[in-house]
Amino acid sequence: KQEVTQIPAALSVPEGENLVLNCSFTDSAIYNLQWFRQDPGKGLTSLLLIQSSQREQTSGRLNASLDKSSGRSTLYIAASQPGDSATYLCAVRSDQAGTALIFGKGTTLSVSS
Amino acid sequence: EAGVTQSPTHLIKTRGQQATLRCSPISGHTSVYWYQQALGLGLQFLLWYDEGEERNRGNFPPRFSGRQFPNYSSELNVNALELEDSALYLCASSFGPSRPNTEAFFGQGTRLTVV
Numbered sequence: 001k002q003e004v005t006q007i008p009a010a011l012s013v014p015e016g017e018n019l020v021l022n023c024s025f026t027d028s029a030i031y032n033l034q035w036f037r038q039d040p041g042k043g044l045t046s047l048l049l050i051q052s053s054q055r056e057q058t059s060g061r062l063n064a065s066l067d068k069s070s071g072r073s074t075l076y077i078a079a080s081q082p083g084d085s086a087t088y089l090c091a092v093r094s095d096q097a098g099t100a101l102i103f104g105k106g107t108t109l110s111v112s113s
Numbered sequence: 114e115a116g117v118t119q120s121p122t123h124l125i126k127t128r129g130q131q132a133t134l135r136c137s138p139i140s141g142h143t144s145v146y147w148y149q150q151a152l153g154l155g156l157q158f159l160l161w162y163d164e165g166e167e168r169n170r171g172n173f174p175p176r177f178s179g180r181q182f183p184n185y186s187s188e189l190n191v192n193a194l195e196l197e198d199s200a201l202y203l204c205a206s207s208f209g210p211s212r213p214n215t216e217a218f219f220g221q222g223t224r225l226t227v228v
Contacts, residue, residue: 044203046216098169100146
């Protein structure tokens, strides 16, 4: 059974810091991995999609890496800003759950000014 | 282009009643996924519909059901509501299972409160 774990559960940093969020999954037979952002009480915004054949993807200040063989992904946020404060969710897509995304519980990030 | 849209935004029901939640996918997407996000429990997979049929369901009782219409929009029905059903219900859409490598997009959710 595919399980997704995110560490840490919560993170507080001052503005300007670079930070890394971690995601691990138990079954390496995935199609892809997505990172999402969720503001309180809102829906999910897709940040980055990494295919199983890719090693990393970049979008602005965000960089996500994928090591499928070890079942790990990291989301790197450069020069953090207060507007980055949100919950970040990692999800994998595989044949388990019929290609539905399987989510970790998220990392709640707080960036103080 | 419109994203995934869900209605209503908020819904308040009494225990024992039925709730109906609606989702319209992105144009061209045939798959619709439903998730429950209860406080402190993370996103739990509920149901997957594609081309009008239920393809898979998560570990939820049968009173959670739904359907997908010919235009690929979907309804989630929750019967015999319990207090524990209070949660944010999220809908996502993507291309069908022949294209599993594609991105999934989410709506803004329906907040269901059972009193």
